[in-house]
Each structure stands twice: as C-alpha cells, then as structure tokens.
Amino acid sequence: MxxxxxxxxxxxARGHDVELVVPARSSLxxxxxxxxxxxxxxxxxxxxxxxxxxxxxxxxxxxxxxxxATAWQSAQAVAEAPARCGVKAYLIQHFESLYHGxxxxxxxxxxxxxxxxxxxxxxxxxxxxxxxxxxxxxxxPVDPALFHRVADAARGTPGPRVLMLQHDHAWKGVMxxxxxxxxxxxxxxxxxxxxxGVRSPRGGAPYDEFHENPRQVALAALYSSADxxxxxxxxxxxxxxxxxxxxxxxxxxxxxxxxSRDYARDGETAxxxxxxxxxxxxxxxxxxxxxxxxxxxxxxxxxxxxxxxFDWETAVTRMEDLxxxxxxxxxxNRPASV
Numbered sequence: 640m641x642x643x644x645x646x647x648x649x650x651x652a653r654g655h656d657v658e659l660v661v662p663a664r665s666s667l668x669x670x671x672x673x674x675x676x677x678x679x680x681x682x683x684x685x686x687x688x689x690x691x692x693x694x695x696x697x698x699x700x701x702x703x704x705x706x707x708a709t710a711w712q713s714a715q716a717v718a719e720a721p722a723r724c725g726v727k728a729y730l731i732q733h734f735e736s737l738y739h740g741x742x743x744x745x746x747x748x749x750x751x752x753x754x755x756x757x758x759x760x761x762x763x764x765x766x767x768x769x770x771x772x773x774x775x776x777x778x779x780p781v782d783p784a785l786f787h788r789v790a791d792a793a794r795g796t797p798g799p800r801v802l803m804l805q806h807d808h809a810w811k812g813v814m815x816x817x818x819x820x821x822x823x824x825x826x827x828x829x830x831x832x833x834x835x836g837v838r839s840p841r842g843g844a845p846y847d848e849f850h851e852n853p854r855q856v857a858l859a860a861l862y863s864s865a866d867x868x869x870x871x872x873x874x875x876x877x878x879x880x881x882x883x884x885x886x887x888x889x890x891x892x893x894x895x896x897x898x899s900r901d902y903a904r905d906g907e908t909a910x911x912x913x914x915x916x917x918x919x920x921x922x923x924x925x926x927x928x929x930x931x932x933x934x935x936x937x938x939x940x941x942x943x944x945x946x947x948x949f950d951w952e953t954a955v956t957r958m959e960d961l962x963x964x965x966x967x968x969x970x971x972n973r974p975a976s977v
Contacts, residue, residue: 798829
C-alpha cells in the first residue's frame with residue numbers, strides 16, 4: 640500500500656493528475672468515506688486525490704491517459720474499462736496466486752492484455768516463464784527519510800538482538816523462524832528475540848520482547864536496535880521489511896524467498912539460506928550471531944546497497960517514462976492523468 644501511495648503522491652507532485660479509486664464495499668460506506676475524507680493515516684498530505692466507490696466499474700471510471708490495476712482484484716475491471724480510460728497497466732507486487740485468492744482466478748489476471756510492471760526480477764521471471772508475458776522491473780525503494788540508522792536506539796540486552804515480523808499468514812514463516820531461533824540458541828543461548836507486528840500473537844509466542852503495532856516514526860529505531868533481522872518468509876514479492884531493516888543497519892538473515900534476490904547476496908549483503916531450508920537458516924543465524932566482525936561487515940554492505948541501488952526519484956521517473964511511452968496518440972511531455 641505504501642508503494643502505491645508513494646508513486647501516486649510523487650507523480651502528483653510532478654504535475655500529473657492522479658486519482659486513486661478505492662472500493663468501500665457499499666454505496667453508503669463510500670459516501671461516508673468521501674464525507675470524512677479518509678485517506679491513509681500513515682501518509683498525511685497525500686497529493687493524489689482519493690475517490691471512494693462501492694465497487695470498481697469501468698463505466699464509472701474517468702477519462703485518463705493511463706489506468707493502473709494494483710492487485711489481482713482490480714485487474715479484470717481495468718481490462719474491461721472503456722478505451723477512454725487510456726493505456727491499461729498492472730502493477731504486480733507479489734505472485735498473488737500463491738496465497739491470495741483462488742489460484743486459477745488470480746493466474747487469469749496475469750494473462751489479461753495489460754502492460755505489466757513488477758517490483759522484482761523474480762516476479763519478472765514468473766511472468767515470462769509461466770505466462771509468456773514481459774514486464775518492466777521497478778524495484779520499490781526504501782524511503783531514507785523514514786528508514787535510516789538511529790544512532791542512539793536502545794538495545795539494552797547483552798546478547799545479539801534478533802528482530803522478526805509476527806504475522807498470521809503461514810507463508811510468512813513465523814513457525815519456521817521460531818524453530819530456527821530455538822535451535823540456534825543451543826549454540827548461542829544469549830539470543831534475544833524481538834517481535835513486532837500489527838497485533839500480538841494469538842495465544843502468546845516465545846518472544847523475549849514484543850512491539851505491538853509500532854507507530855511509523857518508531858520503526859527506524861526498532862530496526863536500528865536489532866543486530867539481525869530474521870526473515871523466514873517462504874516467498875516475498877520483494878520484502879520491504881527486510882530492506883527497511885537493512886537500511887537501518889541490521890544484518891539480514893533470510894531464506895531465498897524470490898524477491899530477496901534483488902538485494903540479498905549471500906556473504907556480501909546478507910546471510911542467505913536456500914528456499915525453506917531450515918537447517919541452512921539455523922546455520923546462517925548462528926554464523927551471524929557468533930562472528931560479530933562478519934555480521935557488521937555484511938550489515939554495512941547491505942545498508943549501503945539498499946540505500947544507493949534503489950532511489951525513489953529514479954523509480955518515479957522510470958514509471959513516468961513507461962506511462963508516457965505507452966500512451967498512444969499523444970505526443971510531447973504534457974502532464975498525464977492516471
């Protein structure tokens with residue numbers, strides 16, 4: 640969601656007429672949302688306009704130069720929209736048929752005649768190999784204004800602090816992560832496991848410390864307080880929390896989850912185990928805990944890489960260029976409506 644809103648906000652700041660069309664599931668809720676002017680609390684001052692509707696309908700969409708689907712649920716509506724809505728595109732942030740929606744229905748959206756933008760080379764490969772469709776790759780950058788090293792972030796524990804995201808989805812690998820930490824503690828008993836997430840785990844979980852629904856402004860300090868960020872996800876379209884933690888100076892220990900390949904290079908910018916190889920991830924975590932010099936070197940290289948290789952101004956320029964190139968029957972560089 641943050642990536643979608645950031646692109647919309649920055650394109651609007653460049654003079655483009657950008658409107659976000661958001662379904663509210665009923666006409667009454669749409670009117671209530673519109674009356675309240677409800678946007679994203681974590682992005683105040685959004686420069687793109689938000690229009691609430693009961694559901695997506697092609698006939699109700701405005702004339703535009705470009706119309707973008709941002710998830711599988713909106714892809715069919717974009718494909719069916721009238722030609723006056725402009726070039727039809729699809730921003731793909733995960734291989735959603737793995738975990739979101741009925742696989743056959745989701746896969747069908749990848750075969751629609753939409754111009755594709757993906758956020759990782761892994762997703763580009765899936766589109767090419769499984770759906771015979773080329774896609775432009777735009778790796779989502781980390782915002783350095785939000786995610787940076789906080790020098791005085793409180794650590795307060797003698798052993799290595801290992802930070803992990805708590806999530807209810809099984810594919811986020813929390814159970815594997817707990818097992819990895821349990822086994823690593825046989826060699827490094829001082830590991831201090833720190834969890835964070837939108838809500839506390841159901842029934843409790845063996846975290847030594849937990850941060851429930853931390854405010855956006857507190858995340859950089861939380862990431863900076865960690866020596867290691869552990870990502871046991873089975874798959875990630877990219878993996879923004881991993882990149883955010885790296886930008887804040889934590890060493891990343893992760894499975895090869897697909898999207899991580901654009902920033903996690905084993906022994907260089909991260910400690911990487913093979914896909915769902917729990918034994919391998921245990922070994923990588925133990926190594927990161929026991930070899931402080933190696934951990935600090937890899938953390939520094941990882942932080943430098945994610946902060947320099949991907950930049951928001953460059954990403955927005957590339958998206959802008961794609962939209963301008965895809966438009967048909969229009970010349971020049973006049974501001975586009977999206």
